[in-house]
Amino acid sequence: MIENLNKLEKQFFIDGFRLGTDAAESGAVSYNLIISVQKMYGLMDEFIQSFLQFANENNQSVDCKRGCSWCCYQPVFALNYELLALNKFIQQNFDEQTQSEIKKRAAAKQKRLEKLSGDKLLNSKFPCPLLKDGYCMAYGARPMACRIYLSKQLDTCLKFYNSPDDKNNFPALLQLPxxxxxxxxxxxxxxxxxKNWVVKEFRIEEGLPASEQSLLF
Incomplete structure (x- = not known):
């Protein structure tokens, strides 16, 4: 795979690989894994910030911003190590009542989606359990899929939200990020x-109530 990438893409893959191997080789499993995930997010955020600044300087508009939540109603997939970091963020930043409310919303969304598959699942529109008053409650720990989902035209997001089954409607996403x-x-x-670690994928609502044991093993 890596042989077919350009120089920039190859460097991002290598940086991710290095962080993953460092985490796998460390001692305190969950702690160092979360630190490595946070480092990966930090590198990606720095790239996106520079990319958006460059776009702005060249009169290219980007409509995505914190508080715009049209993309927060579709299924979001994340890997188990991302969900481990997300759950830890929630545990450290919210009281037990708030955590319980998040779990209830996650269970409700999971129940709505559990019988759906294919396009019906991908085109479903139910709010993320972490969406509150139009904002992500765990914005700093949101998965990679959320960080890189950047649209340059808000109206395309609205069309996709309102008519997801129309194959001509899809957000005008920035491809490089x-x-x-x-x-x-x-x-x-x-x-x-x-390093023989198990990597699994979940939808966010599946992984939010999950224990560290069930996520990693």
Whole structure:
């Protein structure tokens, strides 16, 4: 795979791979894994910030911003190590009542989606359990899929939200951040798997109530 990437893409994959192997080789499993995930997010955020600044300087608008939540109603998939970091963020930043409310919303969404598959699942529109008053409650720990989902035209997001079954409707997403973010995450995953770690994928609502044991093993 890596042989077919350009120089920039290859570097993001390598950075992710290095962070994944570092985490796998460390002693305190969950703590160091979460630290490595946070480092990966930090690198991606720095790239996106520079990319958006460059776009702005060249009169290219980007409509995505914190508080715009049209994309927060569709299924979001995350890997087990991302959900471990997300759950830890929730445990550290919210009281027990708030955590319980998040789990209830996650269970409700899971019940709505559990019998759906294919396009019906992907086109479903139910709010993320972490969405409150139009904002993500765990914005700093949101998975890679959320970080790199950047649209340059808000109206395309609205059309996709209102008519998801129309195959002509799809958000005008910025391809470079999406591609390098996916490659960094793929590198991280490959780094863990090279050390015989199990990597699994969940929808957010499946992973929010999950224990560390069930996520990692």
């Amino acid at each position: 999406m591609r390098v973010g996916r490659l960094m995450n793929e590198g991280f995953k490959s780094g863990l798997k090279s």
